[in-house]
Amino acid sequence: MRRAITGLVLSVVCALVPAVATRAQEPRFLPQGAQVYDRKTGLTWQRCTLGQQWRGERCDGTATPYTWDVARTLYRDGWRLPTMAELETLIDPERKARRVHPNIDTTLFPYPTVVPTQSRPLRFPFYWSSVPTRGCISQSRRGCAYVLDLYSINNTDVDNLPREALAIVRLVKAAPASSPGVDSNSSSNSVAVYGDRFEASGNEVLDRRTGLRWQRCNTGQTWQAGLGCTGVPRYYTYDDAARAAGGGWRLPTKDELMSLVEKGRPLHIDTDAFLDVHKDKATYWTSTPYVGGGRQYFCVNFPFGDSDNCDASGTRALRLVRDQR
Incomplete structure (x- = not known):
């Protein structure tokens, strides 16, 4: 009896293996x-x-x-x-x-x-x-x-x-909204999903990994559906950057801004979710002080994918962040 049951189980398994293998080998x-x-x-x-x-x-x-x-x-x-x-x-x-x-x-x-x-x-x-x-x-x-x-x-x-x-x-x-890289910018309130991490709506990008909400465009620009980021980015001294924050928006810390760095991508950031990151002037302010002499703060250079210390009197780009509501 035991041999019969064992034989039956093996027969079922052998019958299932080709079907499973066939599904696994389905071409992409x-x-x-x-x-x-x-x-x-x-x-x-x-x-x-x-x-x-x-x-x-x-x-x-x-x-x-x-x-x-x-x-x-x-x-x-x-x-x-x-x-x-x-x-x-x-x-x-x-x-x-x-x-x-x-x-x-x-x-x-x-x-x-x-x-x-x-x-x-x-x-x-x-x-x-x-x-x-x-x-x-x-x-x-x-x-x-x-x-x-x-x-x-x-x-x-x-x-x-x-x-x-x-x-x-x-x-x-167009693919379903859950597919990677789908951008449905037919209106200012439409949602664009990029992979399993970023979700953009208008001028805001939600980072599902950290729960932070980022400005999609550089400060000084305006998001327009179908056109992307319009206008010219502004470059601020540190004090002017701090004054530009408000309404729940703030300067990101060094760790928060560095969380957007993705090595291997163009400019080391998801340029589908975050538009208009410039090759030549893509250094952004953070709120984290640099302890090393003078009045300096950390800034993040996306083309290099790293942070550096920047003098507060210099001008840098700005991307504000706010906590998830």
């Missing part, structure tokens, strides 16, 4: 004709770069280069520009670890064919993200936006380009 990306569904993020991507068409085995035609302002108008039938965080999810970690060039699966997402225009050179093969920034030189003074080279040898070529520059586009369909 599911091709669906001209679209690719990402099981991990819930996002659906266009298989071809915009301007090309899927012909069963390849993308025909040439990719169309756009300025950022034109690219932002290409919303249709739920398709939209991806955030930077969403673009980075297309990087295949296994290919990157094995140094396979490029780090994106070209069977799923074929390499684009692009013909630059004679009048305006194309910054190829950068893809536009929906995330604006003012951290670069723009002849039109309209600011810049983040781009990603999906086909570079390291596939981590993050940069920003002037909005009047030309780059190419791969559109994405």
